Amino acid sequence: MEVNMKVNLSGVELDNPIIPASGTFGFGEEFKDLYDLNILGSISFKGTTREPRFGNPTPRIAECPSGLLNSVGLQNPGIDAVINEEIPKLSKYFHKPLIANISGFSIEDYAFACEKIDKVEQVGIIEVNISCPNVKHGGMSFGTSPESAAEVTKAVKEVTTKPVYIKLSPNVTDIAAIARACEAAGADGFSLINTLLGMRIDIKKRKPVLANVVGGLSGPAVFPVALRMVYQVYKAVSVPIIGMGGISSASDVIEMMMAGASAVQIGSANLVDPFICKKIIEELPIKMQELGISSLSELKPDF
């Protein structure tokens, strides 16, 4: 049986649904010598803000059962350096449309950075992160109410021409309500989930492991939560969803697409196995054969 791995996100066609998630793949530099990045569907690059940022104090990583907490806090070189230095470098070894992950601390920040990134030819989709749990102002606070989420969406849509995907936070009571508000404000799609707010304490030191006290949980631990939320958003909206949260195998990819995702992002798994995206892309057609799936784009929840 011939299998078809192609998927389509708002007119942007991907050879396969596998996309490294923002914050786990930098700008590709650390992976480019490990395998040909052009086998990937796309790349969602490191969350970018208007100004350069160091992020939070260290330690900003903590081990958890089946996952990790991070409180990096959007370390990035700022929108201008990303456009003038990082994307040109990445273009040398990656020739497909990119997903530009943008974060901000005010509506103006989001609009400012998105308007700039919209002009970069290689950018296929703008992924607006309104869900970073590691910054005190902005970040997740925009993603936790339908009104502010819609406001960011509207402001970004007004200054951009490319598809705008809103990256949603799982730290909410009703993710479907937020998705519906964003869709009404013009969102072309959604990415979910960002990390779940968590914390660890070092019982010998009697202090939090993270200098920031709290951080975002990711990894296989959050997969069932992510799957449930993708399903809920799928039922609530009619635009495409990029599903993510603990995906670590081809089986996970198929499961996430059966919950309603049109493509997926691989995050934490890149950190423990830098070859994981390549392995999943190789494993996917075999798994599809096994399950009698001829085309990934046909996978939808019929329940």
Place this chain on the structure above:
Amino acid sequence: MFEAENIRAIADKVYELKLTGDTTEIVRPGQFVNIRVIGKYLRRPISVCDWDSESLILIFKVFGEGTEILSRIKKGEKMDILSGLGNGFTVIETDKPLLVGGGVGVPPLYGLAKKLIENGLKPNVVLGFASAKDVFYKDEFESLGLKAYVATVDGTMGTKGFVTDAIKENNIECDYFYACGPNPMLKALCSELECSGQLSLEERMGCGFGACMGCSINTAKGIKRVCHDGPVFFKEDLLWK
């Protein structure tokens, strides 16, 4: 893939693990490997103590569950390891090099000592530990023909106090230093030794190869990742704020 060849306790809760496998990616002392530990999500970064074309030696102390699991490894067990990570030490040709290690910061200095000797240099070695029961590798350094001074915090071996006390007590002169150990030790060395040097830092890491930005520090040359741009930094570039 690596295979466990031999593991032995060399001090209180401290183990020396010999592995066989492809070591071609290790090119400089001070680099580290990142080990997948069954039952833990993140890998455990451990500095390379010594290596040759087909084997390497790691030394680690049991601090938590990850290193506890690692200490129970059996001969012949296969290990998933990312090798040759980080930048490592750069050999600088000077007359009086000094190696200073504190606790589990000692191991990478052994590989460096051998590299310095290959380059015709003969460093003095100062090793700091909490107590006599924690001391390891003094003999190994001396087998290389080097003088190894020891400081213990409780005075049960060598100079009572810290490595800086041992340097003063023995009037050890140096015109360049290489150090690895806890941050307070590294800071003390930077302020008490007038000469230049290189320091290997420790920071909690996510990936170990520069992707997650978990272990970033501010330096005189901008933001650097301890795992990828370090772990070895030049004294002049550290801000110690």
